[in-house]
Amino acid sequence: MAGLWWELLVLAWKNLWRNRRRTLITLAAMSLTLMLIQVLNNLSMGSYRQMIQSGVRAGSGHLTLNAPGYREQQDIALAFDVTPFWACIEQQPEVQQALPRLYLPGLAQSGYDSRGILLQGIDMTREAGSNPFLKSLSCDHWLRPDVPEDALLGIQLADQLHLKAGNKFVVTLQNSRNELVSELFRVRGVLQTGLQDVDQSLVLVSLERAGLLAALPGKIHELAILLQEQQQVGAVYQQLHEALRDQPGIELLTWQQAMPNLYHAIQLDYASQNAILLIMLVIVVIGIANTLLMSVMERSHEFGLILALGARPFRLVELVVAEALVLGALAAVCGAVLGGLGTWYLWARGIDLRQFISEEIEYGGIVFEPVLRAVWDVPWMAQSALFLVVLSVMASVYPALRAARLTPVAAMRRR
Amino acid sequence: MSGIELQQVSKIYPSGHQQVQALVDLTLSIDDGEFCVLAGPSGSGKTTLLNLIGCLDRATSGTIRLFGQDVATCSARQLADFRLQRIGFVFQSYNLIPVLSAEENVAFPLMLRGVGRDERRRRALELLTVLGLVGLEHRRPADLSGGQQQRVAVARALVGEPSVVLADEPTANLDTGNSVELLEMMHRLNRERGTTFIFSSHDPLVIKQAERVIELQDGRLKADNRRCSAHET
Numbered sequence: 001m002a003g004l005w006w007e008l009l010v011l012a013w014k015n016l017w018r019n020r021r022r023t024l025i026t027l028a029a030m031s032l033t034l035m036l037i038q039v040l041n042n043l044s045m046g047s048y049r050q051m052i053q054s055g056v057r058a059g060s061g062h063l064t065l066n067a068p069g070y071r072e073q074q075d076i077a078l079a080f081d082v083t084p085f086w087a088c089i090e091q092q093p094e095v096q097q098a099l100p101r102l103y104l105p106g107l108a109q110s111g112y113d114s115r116g117i118l119l120q121g122i123d124m125t126r127e128a129g130s131n132p133f134l135k136s137l138s139c140d141h142w143l144r145p146d147v148p149e150d151a152l153l154g155i156q157l158a159d160q161l162h163l164k165a166g167n168k169f170v171v172t173l174q175n176s177r178n179e180l181v182s183e184l185f186r187v188r189g190v191l192q193t194g195l196q197d198v199d200q201s202l203v204l205v206s207l208e209r210a211g212l213l214a215a216l217p218g219k220i221h222e223l224a225i226l227l228q229e230q231q232q233v234g235a236v237y238q239q240l241h242e243a244l245r246d247q248p249g250i251e252l253l254t255w256q257q258a259m260p261n262l263y264h265a266i267q268l269d270y271a272s273q274n275a276i277l278l279i280m281l282v283i284v285v286i287g288i289a290n291t292l293l294m295s296v297m298e299r300s301h302e303f304g305l306i307l308a309l310g311a312r313p314f315r316l317v318e319l320v321v322a323e324a325l326v327l328g329a330l331a332a333v334c335g336a337v338l339g340g341l342g343t344w345y346l347w348a349r350g351i352d353l354r355q356f357i358s359e360e361i362e363y364g365g366i367v368f369e370p371v372l373r374a375v376w377d378v379p380w381m382a383q384s385a386l387f388l389v390v391l392s393v394m395a396s397v398y399p400a401l402r403a404a405r406l407t408p409v410a411a412m413r414r415r
Numbered sequence: 416m417s418g419i420e421l422q423q424v425s426k427i428y429p430s431g432h433q434q435v436q437a438l439v440d441l442t443l444s445i446d447d448g449e450f451c452v453l454a455g456p457s458g459s460g461k462t463t464l465l466n467l468i469g470c471l472d473r474a475t476s477g478t479i480r481l482f483g484q485d486v487a488t489c490s491a492r493q494l495a496d497f498r499l500q501r502i503g504f505v506f507q508s509y510n511l512i513p514v515l516s517a518e519e520n521v522a523f524p525l526m527l528r529g530v531g532r533d534e535r536r537r538r539a540l541e542l543l544t545v546l547g548l549v550g551l552e553h554r555r556p557a558d559l560s561g562g563q564q565q566r567v568a569v570a571r572a573l574v575g576e577p578s579v580v581l582a583d584e585p586t587a588n589l590d591t592g593n594s595v596e597l598l599e600m601m602h603r604l605n606r607e608r609g610t611t612f613i614f615s616s617h618d619p620l621v622i623k624q625a626e627r628v629i630e631l632q633d634g635r636l637k638a639d640n641r642r643c644s645a646h647e648t
């Protein structure tokens with residue numbers, strides 16, 4: 001029986017090339033569509049990866065440690081002491097960096113004006129290599145460990161307050177005991193992140209200074225945990241969750257939970273893109289169905305002959321389906337090769353968005369890298385190629401049934 | 416023994432508002448190993464009769480028995496199997512599968528039966544040799560002359576060793592020389608293998624060669640003449 005199927009495939013192959021031009025056109029349409037959807041998908045995956053990458057680094061990490069309820073209530077009193085957990089977290093081999101932070105809303109005043117700000121207490125040495133907000137900053141503008149009054153300002157905030165490096169300004173805020181406190185800081189450097197919100201309101205100071213100001217010495221609001229690889233999130237979450245289970249006063253979140261806006265923006269984009277890719281495939285399927293139907297109609301005399309020679313009608317169904325299978329498989333191979341080449345180019349070279357847009361690109365609270373790169377989503381590439389074969393077989397069902405309904409006498413009278 | 420028996424067979428085609436009586440109460444029997452021609456003017460019902468005998472179509476009324484079996488009681492699938500196992504066809508023209516070589520065309524019914532590739536090749540080549548087509552086995556139909564194509568079709572009809580070979584105007588597209596040659600070939604196979612041959616024709620030259628001439632007119636049997644042997648001398 002396997003032998004017979006093989007013969008059917010060989011016959012189908014020969015039949016496909018009877019109308020060489022039509023087959024080539026259909027094949028080209030199928031392959032190019034497959035290539036396009038594979039490249040688009042891989043490029044989106046690349047951009048999502050980038051979004052997550054810079055999102056977790058500027059934001060709350062792949063995994064986040066909080067006091068329970070801090071995310072919802074934003075109450076500065078909900079802080080915790082991280083020292084008991086340090087060892088447990090840092091000994092995980094997947095953990096690249098753990099960033100302790102304090103977030104204190106307040107008011108900044110210069111001699112010129114005043115503005116609402118978000119004062120962020122950070123560990124400069126840990127943040128320097130990880131936080132994309134600090135990328136534009138040269139190291140001689142870093143916060144110095146021995147100078148507690150050093151502060152870094154968002155560029156728009158500095159402009160509005162007419163502040164330059166070396167100038168002094170005062171930060172006033174409500175501490176965790178609900179007292180109003182003020183403190184003098186000196187501008188050490190100015191940050192340009194490209195994110196309006198951040199550039200208008202961010203003030204970075206040392207963690208110790210912020211802790212003293214807020215009457216939260218030794219405590220933090222958030223520990224942002226960065227991992228070596230994005231894919232490790234699930235596994236490391238499981239391990240840490242297990243290890244930290246009996247600790248009261250802390251809560252472990254994934255980036256999807258800690259940054260739902262980013263996560264939902266990506267999910268929405270992915271869903272709408274998949275819908276478009278599906279529509280493209282459906283259009284191609286209509287093309288395949290048309291090609292197969294034309295070829296069945298043209299050959300009704302021959303199909304009548306095959307029936308007259310004693311073939312059961314189901315043989316014709318098999319033959320037409322085999323043609324669709326061969327066509328689909330051929331297109332899947334060609335399309336995947338083209339898709340691989342396209343992905344390879346966009347993986348190795350990338351698209352330099354600076355050619356098209358001069359400003360930086362902000363989406364979902366994230367600044368994009370100016371060079372968009374594809375990633376290799378090999379399982380998806382395999383799935384989409386296989387899906388094309390399945391769709392092509394599905395497209396052959398109607399033409400195949402048309403062939404099976406022929407009766408030998410009627411079919412042979414045609415022509 | 417009569418391999419083919421028709422009793423009171425009628426065939427009516429619906430044709431617009433009217434109906435066409437293609438065969439009217441035809442009673443006929445053809446014995447195994449006969450070599451007979453269906454003669455008659457155009458529209459007399461020759462093709463219709465061959466299609467009924469070949470199980471390509473069903474009679475409107477009457478009974479057709481093939482090798483003892485009443486065809487009317489068979490399902491479409493059984494009829495397909497019947498054609499595959501016991502009947503060989505040669506049609507007037509366009510009767511080969513264009514993408515297959517001569518050899519593959521001949522072997523096609525064996526492929527449908529699931530016979531292995533080597534066995535198929537052997538039997539196809541054997542018949543191509545008998546029919547004088549050695550050296551042409553790899554050509555496609557488009558690269559063969561009309562006469563060669565018809566001989567390939569005869570080979571295909573015979574390859575499954577059927578009990579009956581039905582040929583509808585096999586010589587209509589051939590010149591006289593080729594027609595005579597094809598007829599002689601079929602006659603020889605009839606004598607050597609005992610296969611029943613029934614073919615239609617309105618060419619007097621062809622009709623002359625047959626041992627039995629069944630003449631139709633307006634769907635009725637006009638004459639049924641057996642000659643002792645038209646072919647000898």
Ligand SMILES: Nc1ncnc2c1ncn2[C@@H]1O[C@H](COP(=O)(O)OP(=O)(O)OP(=O)(O)O)[C@@H](O)[C@H]1O
Nearest residue numbers: 428429430435437456457458459460461462463464
């Ligand atoms: N499918 C059909 N539908 C309607 N009428 C048909 C059909 N097939 C045949 N007929 C009619 O039945 C009659 C017998 O036709 P048939 O084809 O059997 O004649 P024939 O003897 O083979 O003629 P020819 O020598 O021209 O081939 C004709 O009047 C023909 O018009």
Ligand SMILES: [Mg+2]
Nearest residue numbers: 461462463583
């Ligand atoms: Mg006819």
